[in-house]
Amino acid sequence: MNTPNIITRRSFLDRSVKLGALGALAALTDIPFVVKRALAEGNIGGNGKKLLFIWLRGGNDVLSSIIPVQDPAYNASNRPTTVIPKDGLTDYSVGNIPCDFPVNSNAAAATFSYNSAIRLGNGFAALHPSLKFLAPVYNAGDLAVIHRVGYPRQSRSHFDSQNYWENGAPNNNFEKEGIFYRTMLEAIQQNTAKSTGLTGVTLQTALPLILRGSQAAMTNLTDPLRYDLLGIPNTSTNANAKAFGAVTNAAPFAFPDKLNRQLLSLQYANMTSTLQIFAAIDFTENGNTFLDDTALDGESAPYHLFPTTSAKNGGYAMHGNDTNKYVVPSNSAALFSNLKAAALILNRTDAIVAGTEFGGFDTHSAQGGATGAHANLQRQVAWALYSLRKFFRIYGKGGAQEMAGAQIGWNDLVIVTLSEFGRTTIENNSTGTDHAEGGGMLVAGGAVKGYGKPGATTGVFGCHTSDSVPWVNGPAGAAPANATGSMFGISNRYLKRAYDYRSVLGRIIRQHLGATQTQLNRIIPGYANESQEHLLSGGTVASPIESGSTTTAIMGEPDLLV
């Protein structure tokens, strides 16, 4: 790449090896700020909008999350143990209504034990009962539920498919830089980011590909509570400062070039510059005092938003330590600790993108139906979106309990879930499902154009027989070997895609984060090839994007933002 090494601030100006950058950078830094803004392309980071992504690693079974309950092929013959039955008293064919449950069902089976499909109100789709906490988000119009999401020549390998979702270049194993990295790089290069040192942040064990790149460092925190240095001796704060100073001062030391030296330099600089930023935020458990503003399900008090301990998990502590009152399974502490940290970082720093991940979605065996492994994962997904919405509405900018230094409110944030593929329509012999094609995405935010928002009668995309690329029903009963219908659209086994994940992310990056179309063409190269990829406006994708004589009709960008 010929673009100058903006990297991080001055630390590279002394490196004579990068002399080419010196001239270009000198030219940029002398321009007055006002003029720079006028020249800047796009407004990523400058418009106050932020993004939070959650990776669902392993391939989430979308057919068991966003359930095509009106498709006759979704039945107990094809999915003996994983099928979610309809509630016999509900008419799922009614459209243009909110997501609701239970309707006229056994009143004794209150929401906590509801185990039927939750009507999504578009006349075709339903939610897994463990996703019930998505209902308030959906009904506020703040949730878009997107079905049949994939990419051309879809890989069934976890590693490859995750890589393509993150590098934005399907079937390209050599692209080592991520979509959100390129998005942040645009913000840095166009000087629309408020801070070049802190743009993208993840809370997980390693920096994911989606934020990796060679010219700027994104930050990954493995444990926000341990994000500082010790110093020797440890008892003297001066010693810590001396040690920290030594590390920082050594950053601009020139060295002969090696393959990994630039990466190390960028990440060292990122670490030293962000250590101080995060020191000002309270990530501790004691600081986890964030409460909902409503008591759910007839409880006497609201729940904690981030269930990082048993005591803060739903109504557990309120009901004499009753594990039946958890809102999320007891192994969710790490996930919600990370989500809390991500929310605090987005709210209190200049970071534009934050993300985390959790796994377990690769349910090859013992997947379970209304309860079980898959169900437990869905509980985590639903509560995550519910609680993040409440956090930013209450503690974000303009909220009833706005935090000191709050930068954003719920309308400024979009949350998106990612998963590398969906799973097989028909169960396997181990009461689970295997890797397949079309999956799903959830997009939440105040700016989402969901149910009831002007111009929208539903928040469901891609799961209806009246879509422009319609959902085609399959046969009732046990599917024959040559079954047809959307759920058998690939190899008679896999759900065929009708959206490209890049269209969803592209819409968000452009319309929400403020990229120009030109920037987006660089961030997601497929956009620059609209005549073949059809990511923007939809169309029929054929060779050479698809393999051989395969053709796939896709719907372009869903209209999911106000």
Add this chain to the structure above:
Amino acid sequence: MSATVSVALSPSPFHALTLPLSPSRRLALAGAWEGGRSGERHGSRAVLRILTFIVLACGAALRAAPVPPVPPSVSTLSRTGSVVTLRFTPFPAAQQFRLLSSTNIGSPFTADPAGTLSGYDFTATNPSPVRFYQVEVTPMSSNALLGSIALNRLAYGPTPDEIERVLTGAAPIGAQAFINEQLAPETIAETGVNSHTNIAFLGAKMAGPSDVVTSTNANIADLGAWHVLRAVTARRQFLEVLLQWAENHFVTQHSKSSTYVNGVGAVVQEQIATQFEFLENDRWRAVLLNPTGTFLDLLRVSAESPAMIIYLDTVTSRGAGGRIANENYARELLELFTFGVDNGYDQTDITTLSRCWTGWYVEKVAVADAFNVFATALPGLKSTNVGVWAFNFRTSYHNTNSKSIFVGKTVPARFGAPWAGRNYQLNIPVRTGTNGIQDGYDVLNHLANQPFTMEYISVKLCRLLVHDDFAHGYDFTDPGLSAEGRLVKQCMLAWEDGTPKGQMRAVLSTIVNSDLFRSHGSAGHKVKTPMEFTVSTIRALRTSTNGTANPGTFSADTDGFAISGGLGSFNRSLAPLTRMGNMVLFDRDSPDGYPEDSPGWISAGTLAERLRFVQSVLIATGQSGKSDAGNNNVTSPLGLLQAKLPLQVPPGSVSNATNVVDYFLGTLYAGEGRANLDLYRTAALNFLNTDDAGASSPFSALTVSGTAGSTYDNRLRGMVAMLLTMQRFQEQ
């Protein structure tokens, strides 16, 4: 040792500007040329012309390196009054830089007495109006460079003793002898593992293949600690490196095995799973100690391992009676263990291949049947009967049909001779009963020596030993094939030409004797994984303070658990390896293995963890912060110095800051070159000579003391920790 052979690129003084300069250098020169005219003198104003670059090549021991490093060039010049400041670019493995100058470009250049050199900056107070400057570099000897490469790639980093034995001692064996001995580990007496009592102690807890596992056998924390300790202490270093490579290539997951053998009690089932992992390691060790051990041998160990049969779901895979076999192992066997992703197979092959593995099972059998794969299950309840869990063949699960895999496929043209165009279809006949087990062995025998496997495994070994930029997919027929592609091809030829094929030693020998490995093609290009980082930290400071090599006498030590995690309060979730990116040994949840390359490990959070680890290790026992990385990583930098400095010629002093700093720079950064460490030296000297608040406090005035908390001890420890927190120590 340096010879001075000068290669001068010297144009005539009047055409200085026409030198073949890159645009970047032209930019700098343009600034320096303001007001200057070629060939003219300007009275009192010095006109600087830069110009020639001299590279001193080293003596006869150098092989022709494929791409020599770019010679140093002057990048900036400035002049204020009579003070001239000049900056030049770094040069790898540089022992010394010198500035030479002359008043006339035709005259001999001499060392410039009127200037000072610091790092890559030269400052001169220049009385004469016109001077020409040259930068002269003396590189490290090729033997020293190769030695540092070998100690970092064929070992978990150097120890002070190994550096002396190989490079700097009274009778060093030299880099090549070190490489040769490490390639043949059976020729090395493994006395290193006697230097810590935990190794024998934990080793005795390991359960053998026919041992009934009880609660006194090793658990997974024991195995992790034992593995780490061997990495720290072994003399057969390369063997330990390769064992970790094999472990990370043929990934198995301890916790999944543990779940499978349930019903016998949570403690023992975990120990049975540990036995599975240990037996893999033990059997791979035997293969690698065999001079003709092959990749097929390693692959067979993995395929027969109960841990692998459980991990990738072969154990529940049933192919008889029309059942659909589980594809997990078949897919990963091709994608991750032999051919490499999308390298010569497709989904049909996976589906067919999956049927070959049906029947490969794990069963609890009588002790006498530990090696009998056709034995029947031990009668009685698994929770109470006394037996051994072992690889077993369950005929009732096996798909007995004939199978044809890679039907009609031929090796692509890109592989070139002798493989291109070969048909590699594998036909497996109908096999019933216990004969069915042969399906799996047919597959292993076939896959192990296909060119796809040769390519993929050679690529993985090159990534382990040279640098990260190797990938499968080269066009080996391309006349413009890169050096990396050529090396992979040579590895493949070494693989093909052996009898038997695929001898690991032949391939490894090809790599470590290649130009890419032996030169700047590999030096310093990789980043340490968490295991390499933690182990190399201990090794870098480790010598026996009384020369006996007895346990407990070392200046740096670990109990193993303090790195990989124990049970109880410092458990694996808190261990350094986990904190640095979740490198939990023997228990990875996804079969692709821990990353070998840097982006998987280097991020702000993991760097902070690495730096905390180093600081905690260097903190004295009992002091605050020690427990952050477990109390049992202990170091005594003073002990190391007291063992080594008096033996130097002339003897060094532990109160002399320069002696102390130079000693550590020489052992921690053996391959960097003394001249490139100038800035670290200055920083370290400054650290030693200032107190915690930054005020001047001469190191030589401190009372030498090894007492925890004393000023001298804290100051010394702090400086060593500082050096280990520098970026260069992350590199391999």
